[in-house]
Amino acid sequence: VTPRQIRSYAGCVPAAGILTYGAYLPFHRLDRSAIAAVAGTGGGTGTRTVASYDEDTTTMAVEAARGVPASRPRDLGSLWFATTTPAYADKTNATAVHAALGLDTAVPAFDANGAVRSAMGALRAGLDSSASGPALVVAADLRTGLPGSADESAGGDGAAALLVGHGDGDGAGRVPLLAELLAWGSATAEFLDRWRIPGEQRSRLWEERFGEGRYLDAGQRAWDAALATAGLAPTGVDHVVVVGSHARAATALARKLDLADRLHPAVGRLAADVGFTGAAHPALALAGALDEAAPGQVVALVVLADGADVVLWQATDALAAHQRRLPADPVTADAGSSVDRVPTDSPAPPLTAEAGWPPPPAAAAAERTSGSPAGAGLPPAAAAPSRAAGQPRRGLTLADQIAAGGPVTYGRYLAWRGILPVEPPRRPEPARPSASAAGRSTGWKFGFVGSESQDGVVHLPPSPLDPHDRSMADATGTIATFTIDRMAYSPSPPVVFAVVDFDGGGRLPVELTDVDPAGVKIGDRVEMTFRKLFTADGIHNYFWKARPIRGRPATSVGSA
Amino acid sequence: MGSHGIRDRVAIVAMGCTRFGERWDQGTDELLIDATGEALAGAGLGADDVDAYWLGTAQSGMSGMVLARPLGLEGKPVTRVENMCATGSEALRQAAYAVASGAYDVGMAVGVEKVKDSGYQGLNAFPVPTDGTNRTLTAAAMFSMVAPAYAERYGVDPQELRRAMARVASKNHHNGARNPKAQFRREVSVEQICAMSPVAGELSVLDCAGVADGAAAAIVVRAEDAGRYTDRPLLVKALSCVAGNGSGSTDPSYDYTTFPEVVRCAEDAYRQAGVTDPRAQLAMAEVHDCFTPTELVLMEDLGFCERGTAWKAILDGVFDLDGELPVNPDGGLKSFGHPVGASGLRMVYEAWLQLRGDVPDDRRITTLGADRNLALTHNLGGYPGEMVSFVSILGTHPS
Numbered sequence: 001v002t003p004r005q006i007r008s009y010a011g012c013v014p015a016a017g018i019l020t021y022g023a024y025l026p027f028h029r030l031d032r033s034a035i036a037a038v039a040g041t042g043g044g045t046g047t048r049t050v051a052s053y054d055e056d057t058t059t060m061a062v063e064a065a066r067g068v069p070a071s072r073p074r075d076l077g078s079l080w081f082a083t084t085t086p087a088y089a090d091k092t093n094a095t096a097v098h099a100a101l102g103l104d105t106a107v108p109a110f111d112a113n114g115a116v117r118s119a120m121g122a123l124r125a126g127l128d129s130s131a132s133g134p135a136l137v138v139a140a141d142l143r144t145g146l147p148g149s150a151d152e153s154a155g156g157d158g159a160a161a162l163l164v165g166h167g168d169g170d171g172a173g174r175v176p177l178l179a180e181l182l183a184w185g186s187a188t189a190e191f192l193d194r195w196r197i198p199g200e201q202r203s204r205l206w207e208e209r210f211g212e213g214r215y216l217d218a219g220q221r222a223w224d225a226a227l228a229t230a231g232l233a234p235t236g237v238d239h240v241v242v243v244g245s246h247a248r249a250a251t252a253l254a255r256k257l258d259l260a261d262r263l264h265p266a267v268g269r270l271a272a273d274v275g276f277t278g279a280a281h282p283a284l285a286l287a288g289a290l291d292e293a294a295p296g297q298v299v300a301l302v303v304l305a306d307g308a309d310v311v312l313w314q315a316t317d318a319l320a321a322h323q324r325r326l327p328a329d330p331v332t333a334d335a336g337s338s339v340d341r342v343p344t345d346s347p348a349p350p351l352t353a354e355a356g357w358p359p360p361p362a363a364a365a366a367e368r369t370s371g372s373p374a375g376a377g378l379p380p381a382a383a384a385p386s387r388a389a390g391q392p393r394r395g396l397t398l399a400d401q402i403a404a405g406g407p408v409t410y411g412r413y414l415a416w417r418g419i420l421p422v423e424p425p426r427r428p429e430p431a432r433p434s435a436s437a438a439g440r441s442t443g444w445k446f447g448f449v450g451s452e453s454q455d456g457v458v459h460l461p462p463s464p465l466d467p468h469d470r471s472m473a474d475a476t477g478t479i480a481t482f483t484i485d486r487m488a489y490s491p492s493p494p495v496v497f498a499v500v501d502f503d504g505g506g507r508l509p510v511e512l513t514d515v516d517p518a519g520v521k522i523g524d525r526v527e528m529t530f531r532k533l534f535t536a537d538g539i540h541n542y543f544w545k546a547r548p549i550r551g552r553p554a555t556s557v558g559s560a
Numbered sequence: 561m562g563s564h565g566i567r568d569r570v571a572i573v574a575m576g577c578t579r580f581g582e583r584w585d586q587g588t589d590e591l592l593i594d595a596t597g598e599a600l601a602g603a604g605l606g607a608d609d610v611d612a613y614w615l616g617t618a619q620s621g622m623s624g625m626v627l628a629r630p631l632g633l634e635g636k637p638v639t640r641v642e643n644m645c646a647t648g649s650e651a652l653r654q655a656a657y658a659v660a661s662g663a664y665d666v667g668m669a670v671g672v673e674k675v676k677d678s679g680y681q682g683l684n685a686f687p688v689p690t691d692g693t694n695r696t697l698t699a700a701a702m703f704s705m706v707a708p709a710y711a712e713r714y715g716v717d718p719q720e721l722r723r724a725m726a727r728v729a730s731k732n733h734h735n736g737a738r739n740p741k742a743q744f745r746r747e748v749s750v751e752q753i754c755a756m757s758p759v760a761g762e763l764s765v766l767d768c769a770g771v772a773d774g775a776a777a778a779i780v781v782r783a784e785d786a787g788r789y790t791d792r793p794l795l796v797k798a799l800s801c802v803a804g805n806g807s808g809s810t811d812p813s814y815d816y817t818t819f820p821e822v823v824r825c826a827e828d829a830y831r832q833a834g835v836t837d838p839r840a841q842l843a844m845a846e847v848h849d850c851f852t853p854t855e856l857v858l859m860e861d862l863g864f865c866e867r868g869t870a871w872k873a874i875l876d877g878v879f880d881l882d883g884e885l886p887v888n889p890d891g892g893l894k895s896f897g898h899p900v901g902a903s904g905l906r907m908v909y910e911a912w913l914q915l916r917g918d919v920p921d922d923r924r925i926t927t928l929g930a931d932r933n934l935a936l937t938h939n940l941g942g943y944p945g946e947m948v949s950f951v952s953i954l955g956t957h958p959s
Contacts, residue, residue: 485761
């Protein structure tokens, strides 16, 4: 019995699965061999990713979601955000992601926080709720441990996003599935392998033999359950992705289930160069496998966290097209981003969401001819080496992002994580942002939406006199002039600052990030990234910064 | 509608200025008492003889009571004014217009700043609650962005430009070294300045204005009454103020090599005063040299040099104390120090001393003559692309 036959027996239920996916790895890399020289122990070979001082799980989640083409379909049903390290407690963090993506207020956004397994809960919830529209499931994590610990060296920071839902099988004319969900097997187990009191910098671990035994048992159960549901023999699985913080258990399970020869190499590459990214790792590893899977192949995602979840996916024909498009092919220009502005007290503003990818041909043509001033005047994205406002970003493959990046010293890494407090600049710390002022400008502050006058002049920040909104988050720009401020307050001096002129209009003097201060020049090309400027009075001050355009070839390598 | 100016209708008849510097010995009250006391003594007046006061302070206190309290004023109108670093000039402008209108006979403009009690180096603005998206750099960093833009636009070798900026600081230190009221009284060579490590862009601390406490004051009356207080009044020829709309930080056509607000402001002032060739007609200029690239650009914006040539004129010594047009003969913000609210009036104070010949020989300008007796003061607040500009022109003879 093949998987397709199984589903046809089910009949009335259209296939659910992954519509698109994307990943975000922070720019900085810590060479693990640098750890032992300072900590006296720990470290190892290879590198781990390090979130910059201006990143947290929320900002990385935004970047991962932005990197997913068509992550904001008009009929998006829900947004889910999972992390073990939320920026806020008692307050939802997914709302910041929601605001940064410019989602409609009617789209619910939920956190699923605290444990690695929360990511699987969010994915499950997204799939289960996708009858009401595709669900954007984002997971991000920032992994810390005490200096010299295995968690420190084996951990990594990153984020991944999956857009899940039903493909074009439901007649909605939406994008096709890239991978169909075949089955989900679960086994839940309460036992202490690792634990952490909220707020602590590190997790504590029981001796690993105990956890290994429990994970082998849970993994076997979930594996058997998933295969039974799918009606698959073990040999029907082409690629296996085993994810878990208990590395020894993951290896042992693969051996026990006789899967060692089918372990996808993406898992090993992540371990070597990125590290275990906690709640982000299931989707990150799956993204790595999907970047390389062939149509028809079955990929098993095995997640060992407080039990086990085994999810079987089958790659579709559409995945091949998606893979071809990823690194080099142009993305079809989206609808013009300039939309009529509405009063801020309007209960239901019109969607500013991007069109689904690719847009239906008729719709795309209509948008080009009757679209807004911004959209109508854009050069074809295919020919343009730049992105003006409204052109969606192209997702980079996981392999691209692994290959990019610049070094960070161990000392600076420790300072960024607050493990090694360093003397701050002798300048007043910034005042906390005003909640009410920020509440009036969420479009600008979180979404990087400026305004456009009747005659097409772009204003950043938006002018209350302008009739149109203008989304600038995906625009690229050029440095007109710049400076390095060694005196201004910054969580990690110096401040690198530039006047950026955007392609297609608009200027903003703005901070640069992920950049080598010594390498900045007039004429450098930059793109925007969602960051945390500072934290004051417990308020994370989120806004946008510019960074050298990431992509292939890497244009700038920072040193930190 | 029209901007007509008040040429020759108002005169400055007395001035006062404290020593600028890290005045750990004095607070705002003492600085105000000293500066106003010197001015009142010069005019032979008591505080009660002044009909109305304008107090300029950026952030050393709120309301006119900051002045009324230490001076013990009874029943006087006192207005606190603020226009960033052009605050002191704004106080003078308000006082002069009020006297010109006939509303008052005697007005006093006072500027004060007590910045050294903050516990931090440099100047720090009051935090206004915002949405948190406005990144605040130091002023040094904001103005440092002029240098690479200027070098790029005019094809000036960055090392040559670095020397020209250092020359500005060296000149102003030379002048300030001869001024007993200046904060820094030490000469610094171009080589020493170029050897400093940068703190903002290419600027070192020696490219930055001195951060100082201080106060200055001016008494203004109608020109026809000036003879009652002094036989050598200074006539107000022009007062011009332009507040930018911040378009430079949003408009890609702004290139960071000029301050358009200053250009407009200077045009207005020259028109009011009837000046057509400032480099030849002015005997001196006090300009807002908050950072060395600022003075560089101002030499072009004020019409002293053609575009793209100021760096050369600076290196050629055109603006030295004994040059063709002395600029900042008192040492400028660089060497005299920059107590925000007082600086605009401190500039006028130097014009007052120089045009009246009340300076020692080693700091005296040599450009004064029968048909060359005007001084310009230029004061600005804000940053490239988003600033307020003030220009005054003062003279000893009616036009």
